[in-house]
Amino acid sequence: MQAVTIFLVITCFPLFPMCQDQSPAVLTKHSGTWAIEWSPDGKFIAFGGDDSVLTIISAHDYHVAYSNRMKHLIKGLSWHPDGKRLAVALNNTAGILDISSHNFKYIPQLSTGGRAIAWNRSGSLLALADGGGVVQIISNEGKLIRSIRKHNRHSYLSVDWHPSKDILVTGSDEIILFDTSGRQLRMIQHRKEATGVLTVRWHPSGNFFASGDYGHEGEGVPSLLQFWNEEGKLLKTMLGSHAEYRNIRWNSTGTLLATASDGLRIWDADGSLHRSGKTDYNIWGVSWNDEGTRIVSASFEGNIDLWNSNAEIIRHLTVK
Numbered sequence: 036m037q038a039v040t041i042f043l044v045i046t047c048f049p050l051f052p053m054c055q056d057q058s059p060a061v062l063t064k065h066s067g068t069w070a071i072e073w074s075p076d077g078k079f080i081a082f083g084g085d086d087s088v089l090t091i092i093s094a095h096d097y098h099v100a101y102s103n104r105m106k107h108l109i110k111g112l113s114w115h116p117d118g119k120r121l122a123v124a125l126n127n128t129a130g131i132l133d134i135s136s137h138n139f140k141y142i143p144q145l146s147t148g149g150r151a152i153a154w155n156r157s158g159s160l161l162a163l164a165d166g167g168g169v170v171q172i173i174s175n176e177g178k179l180i181r182s183i184r185k186h187n188r189h190s191y192l193s194v195d196w197h198p199s200k201d202i203l204v205t206g207s208d209e210i211i212l213f214d215t216s217g218r219q220l221r222m223i224q225h226r227k228e229a230t231g232v233l234t235v236r237w238h239p240s241g242n243f244f245a246s247g248d249y250g251h252e253g254e255g256v257p258s259l260l261q262f263w264n265e266e267g268k269l270l271k272t273m274l275g276s277h278a279e280y281r282n283i284r285w286n287s288t289g290t291l292l293a294t295a296s297d298g299l300r301i302w303d304a305d306g307s308l309h310r311s312g313k314t315d316y317n318i319w320g321v322s323w324n325d326e327g328t329r330i331v332s333a334s335f336e337g338n339i340d341l342w343n344s345n346a347e348i349i350r351h352l353t354v355k
Contacts, residue, residue, distance in 0.1 A: 062097065064337030064353045065090065069150070070111050070282075071320035071333035076118040079134070082320065082333050083109030089123060089132070094324065097352055101137060105130075110150035115175070116158040124152035129163050131177050144179040145171055151194040151205070160215065164191030164205050172215055183217040193234045198241045202265070206232030210246055210263070221267045228256045234282045238304065239289035243270055247280025247294060260294060262306060271306040281319040286327035291344070293330050295321040299346050301330075312346035314338070 067085025074081070079100060083089045085108050091101040111124035121132045123139075127148045130141040142163075149165035160180075161173040168188040172181040185191075185207070193206035201215040210223040210232055225232060230249045237244040243264045250258030258279050262270040278297035285292050291309060292302040295318035301310040320333035330342040331352075341350040 062090075062092065062099070062339060062353045066337050067108075067335055068333040068337050068339070069109060069319055069335070071322055071331055071339065072112045072114055072121075073322040073324050073331055074114045074118045074121075075116055075325060077325035078118065080322070080331050081112050081114070081121055082339065083112060083123070084333075084335070084337075085109075091121070091134070092352075101132075101134075103137075103139070105139075107148065110148070111152040113152045113154050113161070115154050116156060122152050122154060122161050124149055124163060126150075126166070129173075131161075140177055142173055142177050142179065146182065149191055151191045153194050153196055155196040155201075156198050160196075162194050162196065162203055164194035164203075166190040168207070170194065170203060170205060170213060181215070181217060183213055185211060185219075192231050195235050195237050195244065197237055197265075198239055200241065204235045204237065204244050206235045206246060206248075208232075210235065210267075212265070212267075221265075223263065223267045225261060225269075226259060230256060230258075234280055236283050236285060236292075239285055239287065241265075245283055245285075245292060247283050247296075249279040250276075252277055258296060260302070260306075273302065273306050273308070275300065275308065275311075278317045281317070282321050284321050284323055286323045287325060288327060291327070293321050293323060295319060295332060299330065299332055299342055301344070301346050310344075310346035312342060312348065314340070314348075 065086050069084040071082040079091050080094050081091045087105045093100050107125035107127045113122040119134050123130050125148045132139045147165045147167045151164035154161050163171045168185045170183040191207050203213045205211050212221040232246050232248045234247045243262050246261050248259050250256050258276045260273040276296040280296050282295040294300045298314050299312040303309050316334040318332045319335050333339050339352040340348050
């Protein structure tokens with residue numbers, strides 16, 4: 036009987052996990068990157084910043100799936116829970132991108148833009164916490180429903196929705212909790228020093244939220260990562276960063292918290308430092324994939340890096 040030689044060709048599709056992370060980096064650096072977000076279905080990574088270019092890449096092979104220059108600077112991003120739309124906060128306005136059609140619609144009647152934007156967990160409402168001290172509640176069709184003014188016109192820096200209640204937590208000079216009717220539920224002075232709260236994020240359980248502030252390292256005021264309950268009680272304060280906490284993100288199960296500052300730190304849900312990874316630049320954006328196995332980060336200089344859950348860089352996605 037004649038011998039038969041069989042050649043097996045394996046193509047790198049998600050079905051073959053051994054092929055993942057083998058594709059070459061193809062991205063050029065974009066200056067001034069503020070935000071980076073992994074889509075909830077794990078398929079795409081979106082990022083943007085001061086060069087006004089919104090970029091979406093495939094999380095499978097890192098090739099560019101969408102790129103377009105906006106009319107304004109990009110300050111924040113939030114994926115709709117269905118992964119089919121992306122809300123974009125710009126410095127003067129905001130809009131929603133339809134991923135399949137690439138149709139981008141600016142939201143009318145906004146008072147201004149901002150850097151804090153977030154869909155609620157059902158995707159029925161979008162919050163834009165803007166640069167004029169106003170939280171604007173928007174329907175999933177992109178219509179302004181309500182504007183909620185705070186006690187001053189100082190800019191909001193962060194916003195997040197409770198995972199099961201119609202409650203918003205916001206970061207500015209202080210931390211304020213609202214319901215969607217506009218009623219202020221709580222105001223928290225997070226420390227005695229004057230320093231902004233750049234990022235807030237509810238734990239997936241809804242039992243508490245995390246906040247990260249700017250600090251002033253050169254003046255002896257360290258940046259703080261803190262845990263709070265809904266009543267405004269401080270649960271824990273964590274030190275260790277030598278730069279501001281620009282963004283923080285829980286993994287989907289709430290077991291780990293990734294923080295962006297002078298490198299990547301990963302914390303347990305009890306506030307213990309789990310892992311840390313250093314970079315030669317401060318990190319501004321950070322996001323987990325849906326499986327909690329990978330983290331993507333972005334720096335203002337345009338460095339986009341892929342990490343594993345042990346805070347080890349496994350791929351630089353940008354080149355000069």
